[in-house]
Amino acid sequence: MSRYSAFALLRNWLGGNTDWDPVWRSPEPASSYDVIIIGAGGHGLATAYHLAKHYRPGRIAVIDKGWLGGGNTGRNTTIVRSDYFYKESADFYDHSLRLYASLSQELNFNIMYSARGILNLAHSRHEVDFQRRIVNAMQLNGIHAELLGREEVLKFCPVLNGDPNARFPIYGAMRQKRGGTVRHDAVAWGYARAADALGVDILQNTEVTGFRRDISGGVQGVETSKGFIGATKVGIATAGHSSVVAQMAGFRLPVASYGLQAFVSEPVKPVLHTVIGSAVIGSYCSQSDKGGIVCGGGIDPYPSFAQRGSAATMEKVLAGIVQLVPTFSSLRLLRQWAGIVDYTADSSPIIDRSPVPGIYLNVGWGGGGFKAIPAGGEAFAHLIAKDEPHPLTTAFGLQRFRDGALIDEAAAAGIEH
Amino acid sequence: MMRIACPNCGLRDEREFAYGGEAHIDRPELDCDDQAWEEYLFLRANPKGEHAERWVHVHGCGVWFNLIRHTETHEVVAVYVMGVARP
Numbered sequence A: 001m002s003r004y005s006a007f008a009l010l011r012n013w014l015g016g017n018t019d020w021d022p023v024w025r026s027p028e029p030a031s032s033y034d035v036i037i038i039g040a041g042g043h044g045l046a047t048a049y050h051l052a053k054h055y056r057p058g059r060i061a062v063i064d065k066g067w068l069g070g071g072n073t074g075r076n077t078t079i080v081r082s083d084y085f086y087k088e089s090a091d092f093y094d095h096s097l098r099l100y101a102s103l104s105q106e107l108n109f110n111i112m113y114s115a116r117g118i119l120n121l122a123h124s125r126h127e128v129d130f131q132r133r134i135v136n137a138m139q140l141n142g143i144h145a146e147l148l149g150r151e152e153v154l155k156f157c158p159v160l161n162g163d164p165n166a167r168f169p170i171y172g173a174m175r176q177k178r179g180g181t182v183r184h185d186a187v188a189w190g191y192a193r194a195a196d197a198l199g200v201d202i203l204q205n206t207e208v209t210g211f212r213r214d215i216s217g218g219v220q221g222v223e224t225s226k227g228f229i230g231a232t233k234v235g236i237a238t239a240g241h242s243s244v245v246a247q248m249a250g251f252r253l254p255v256a257s258y259g260l261q262a263f264v265s266e267p268v269k270p271v272l273h274t275v276i277g278s279a280v281i282g283s284y285c286s287q288s289d290k291g292g293i294v295c296g297g298g299i300d301p302y303p304s305f306a307q308r309g310s311a312a313t314m315e316k317v318l319a320g321i322v323q324l325v326p327t328f329s330s331l332r333l334l335r336q337w338a339g340i341v342d343y344t345a346d347s348s349p350i351i352d353r354s355p356v357p358g359i360y361l362n363v364g365w366g367g368g369g370f371k372a373i374p375a376g377g378e379a380f381a382h383l384i385a386k387d388e389p390h391p392l393t394t395a396f397g398l399q400r401f402r403d404g405a406l407i408d409e410a411a412a413a414g415i416e417h
Numbered sequence B: 001m002m003r004i005a006c007p008n009c010g011l012r013d014e015r016e017f018a019y020g021g022e023a024h025i026d027r028p029e030l031d032c033d034d035q036a037w038e039e040y041l042f043l044r045a046n047p048k049g050e051h052a053e054r055w056v057h058v059h060g061c062g063v064w065f066n067l068i069r070h071t072e073t074h075e076v077v078a079v080y081v082m083g084v085a086r087p
Ligand SMILES: Cc1cc2nc3c(=O)[nH]c(=O)nc-3n(C[C@H](O)[C@H](O)[C@H](O)COP(=O)(O)OP(=O)(O)OC[C@H]3O[C@@H](n4cnc5c(N)ncnc54)[C@H](O)[C@@H]3O)c2cc1C
Pocket: A038, A039, A040, A041, A042, A043, A044, A063, A064, A065, A066, A067, A068, A069, A070, A071, A072, A073, A074, A075, A076, A077, A078, A079, A080, A206, A207, A208, A209, A237, A238, A239, A240, A241, A245, A260, A261, A262, A296, A337, A338, A339, A340, A341, A362, A365, A366, A367, A368, A369, A370, A371, A372
């Protein structure tokens, strides 16, 4: 892998940009690997990278039915933060945010981490009290966050709807300054390039259709659209399709899959220098470097694998955006899309062994797993290599559903993560 | 916009309805073991394909009913009243 640098840019420019190396190879599948990861999203690719770099378990492949980064990793609204309530989540997500801060150097690929801050608005006295509780919890978890009063909010972000008679007047906000955005495609591409350089085979356009197991029940490999590929360790990182792949292996998961939509407007001059969102209104947005207003909100309210999005939800989310920033009502949308996200009952992920020996799970990220990619990859690599959970993810096992030991972030923080 | 045929009111827009989870999940006896309770509370079929589910015509007549819907095409294959077996 040739390193990217200012010097490389200059040299290649002088050479007419004709001899850049391909960013990754497109190998044919080998007949078997030591570890196979299903799903070349951020989590699958980061896992392969950490496995190859730190654990060296032998030959590794990442298999995807489409193109790498074509799932939710390439469809999200790029927001990263660690403003969680429970200690278990705070430790894990803050570790992830810290890894993001140095990931461009680690991967030699500019992921464009922008710590522009994230502002969650409060629209009533009660919400202000609620935010105080969350901020206190965060401080106790060692994560800095702050409360802003109404005047501070409007001074910091003047495009917000400051009308005291608005349907949702602004009473204040909580802010995590280190939160912000990261270029999503760059995360997939950066990990793919680094993993490929360490010898990982990334097999695109290869759909997993089943599992082969030995008489004791352990996994022997996967059936794919390109034939059987052997492996005695298989990781599942297929996001919205986790239950579909689990069913192929003969077990059920405590997840339900929904469509989650995002929208981007035509580009305009810089108007919004931070991420804004409101739990009550159920919408959030930020401005991309290209100038588009990137908008998101809640999931479509019924299970779906359509990857299309409901018009009723679209109207609701966008009406919320216009509540937040009335001037955005004159913007035109450029694109709308959806991804399929798998939600657990407590909105926390599952990083654990599965009921089938040799099959491991990194699923259940719902609408909030982009921010978790660096730590998710690190923890999943640890789990697969050592067959025991990473210390940061011991609380995120399957057993919690049987024990009732949920980490219920959605209920605790009032935000759909 | 998905359209759903309420057993009472006929074909209406999806926004008049609310989804109520997977259908035909029976609560086990209260002295069941943890595994049965976990299955009841959390484990779902979540298929990419035909799914039996409960809906309520919340902004209409208020009736709860079951339907079978394809989760990839959103085609509603069957609508049937509560209490009868999946067709
Ligand atoms: C609209 C939207 C907005 C979001 N916004 C945010 C946000 O602002 N911040 C945040 O933190 N998170 C956000 N998320 C969530 C985040 O995008 C996901 O949690 C995260 O990208 C999951 O990464 P992944 O690698 O697990 O899955 P994916 O990137 O979805 O990768 C899974 C891969 O598995 C492949 N696959 C599936 N089935 C098979 C099979 N049978 N065989 C082979 N391959 C298969 C798919 O093709 C896919 O490429 C958002 C999601 C959406 C949809």
